Amino acid sequence: MAENFDLIVIGAGPGGYVAAIRAAQLGMKTAVVEREHLGGICLNWGCIPTKALLRSAEIAHYIEHSQAYGIKVEGKVTLDVEAIVKRSRGVANQLSAGVKGLLKKNKVTVLDGSAKLLGQGKVAVTAKDGKVTDAAAKHIIIATGARARVLPGLEPDGKLVWTYKEAMVPTATPKSMLVIGTGAIGVEFACFYKAMGVDVTLVEVVDRILPVEDEEISAFAAKAFTKQGIKIKTGAKVVKLDRHADSVTAHIDVAGKVETVTVDRIISAVGIVANTEGLGLENTKVKLDRGHIVNDGYGRTDEPGVYAIGDVAGAPWLAHKASHEGIICVEKIAGLPHVHTMDKSNIPGCTYSFPQVASVGLTEAKAKAAGYEIKVGRFPFIGNGKAIALGEPEGLVKTVFDAKTGELLGAHMIGAEVTELIQGYTIGKTAELTEAEFMHTVFPHPTLSEMMHESVLAAYGRAIHY
Missing domain, CATH: 3.50.50.60 (FAD/NAD(P)-binding domain)
Known part of the structure; x- marks a missing residue:
């Protein structure tokens, strides 16, 4: 029964x-x-x-x-x-x-x-x-x-080619690693293993890393990762793997030319x-x-x-x-009143790399493609007292507004603790606030959140500290 x-x-x-x-x-x-x-x-x-x-x-x-x-x-x-x-x-x-x-x-x-x-x-x-x-x-x-997701020829074997599961429980640190895919999972593991002393190479099939993010943020991240010593190959596709006893050679097609890279381990992070x-x-x-x-x-x-x-x-x-x-x-x-479908443009995304990346809403390019006339504000971490005091002066806060209505269309951030900061813009976007409400909000000093205020001001030519 x-x-x-x-x-x-x-x-x-x-x-x-x-x-x-x-x-x-x-x-x-x-x-x-x-x-x-x-x-x-x-x-x-x-x-x-x-x-x-x-x-x-x-x-x-x-x-x-x-x-x-x-x-x-x-x-x-x-x-x-x-x-x-x-x-x-x-x-x-x-x-x-x-x-x-x-x-x-x-x-x-x-x-x-x-x-x-x-x-x-x-x-x-x-x-x-x-x-x-x-x-x-x-x-x-x-x-x-x-x-x-498992791609033909790149099947994980638990020893040489890892999924996130094997990558999370290594018994020893490999000396070298290739990470295929530069979404959140790929770059987080790349940053972790680089910090553990591993020689890391990132491979991405499209022309930039973190492809769902604003292009300006992607470029900033690529520069930061390269500075840490992470090697990056974009517009690149792994076409073949040669598996050896304790290493693997990847054949990578970069703009029609095949290169080979031999590493101890590979992490496949190519989607789900x-x-x-x-x-x-x-x-x-x-x-x-x-x-x-x-x-x-x-x-x-x-x-x-x-x-x-x-x-x-x-x-x-x-x-x-x-x-x-x-x-x-x-x-x-349950039949509760006032239940609304989810506006997916109000869902924030976070990547816990070094530096962190966070965003909500439309990128600058997508806002333009959607036909909006836009105003864009930018504020760098180097202009913020708290960021300098923390020793984290590298980062950027970027905001995209509808020039006609003042609606916040998107916000994009890279730098220390931005995964915590993004919720402020997410609340504003969900509440359909305009630049006026953001401008008239008092942000505490000294905090990283002040950069959120300054980025809004910058979109309208009113930034104070940069």
């Missing part, structure tokens, strides 16, 4: 577990199905443990440059890879346990195993030992996330593929578009009572997008 629920959520990542908790808060009898780790990829193998690794790298960087702050570190500083990885895994485990506690607190039933839709609201959950549990619900949310296999979608009317489940903005698919949120439902592939999507979906199911 199937156990009945009001809502079953398949997948307990940032989209799934948040949706389950919100549903429970709204009085729904809720179950969440998870085949591996509560918290999903983000908490266990993505967002969180990578930030722990990067924190260790950041501290190593400060120790290396401590004399610039008047502090002498005597003796040799060594990097304990095993301890760094252990700390990262500990952080991930702590948060995964925290999700378990939150689900229990909200009386959400956790079903361990893989779920398959059987149609008519029925779900079969198969545990690792083969035991099958039948469940049923009027509403089913698919939040199964995504996995690393939605996890839709084995879900029983063939038993439903759910449609796919380029591998992702199609929904209507409220999570609803073409199959009544079946919804999809997060990475499995398409770009942007961000944990915070998934969480917010889950809440929208559940509140719509």
Whole structure:
């Protein structure tokens, strides 16, 4: 006999577990199905443990440059890879346990195993030992996330060619590394391993790194990474790998000319593929578009009572997008008033490289392409007292406004702590503030946030400190 629920959520990542908790808060009898780790990829193998690794790298960087702050570190500083990885895994485990506690607190039933839709609201959950549990619900949310994309000829083997998983738990530091792909994942690992003393080369198939970012920010990042010693090849495609006993030779097509680079390890960071296999979608009317489940903005698919949120439902592939999507979906199911679809142009993106990169909204080029007459403001970190005091004078804050209405179209930042600063512009953009509200907002001194104010002023020819 199937156990009945009001809502079953398949997948307990940032989209799934948040949706389950919100549903429970709204009085729904809720179950969440998870085949591996509560918290999903983000908490266990993505967002969180990578930030722990990067924190260790950041501290190593400060120790290396401590004399610039008047502090002498005597003796040799060594990097304990095993301890760094252990700390990262500990952080991930702590948060995964925290999700378990939150689900229990909200009386959400956790079903361990893989779920398959059987149609008519029925779900079969198969545990690792083969035991099958039948469940049923009027509403089913698919939040199964995504996995690393594998390109032909570049298949990860766990030893020489890594995905993010192997890159996160090295048993030793390689001497050299090639990172294929310069999105957030690729550049974060490049910066981490460079800080660990690895000779790193970045390869990107298009003509610039961080291709989703504003071109000016991409160029700034490329200059900063090159200064750190990271080698960058753009307009380049890895066409072949020769795998040796403990190294690999990459054949790279750069503008029609093939170059070879031999390294100890390769990280493949070339995008993701939605996890839709084995879900029983063939038993439903759910449609796919380029591998992702199609929904209507409220999570609803073409199959009544079946919804999809997060990475499995398409770009942007961000944990915070998934969480917010889950809440929208559940509140719509519950019939709450004033539930709105998500404006994806208001979703911030963050890259935790050295320096950090953050953005929201349209780039300068996309604003022009959309037909806007624009005003652009720029303010450099070197003009900010707090940035200089921190010893972080390299960076830029850029804002793009509609010249006719004063609407903030986009904001783009590179430099220390910009992943924290971007939320100020995100709130402003969500609230549809104009340049006037930003200009009349009092920013505290001395802070990095003052640059946000100055960038707005600069767009209108009123910058004070630069």
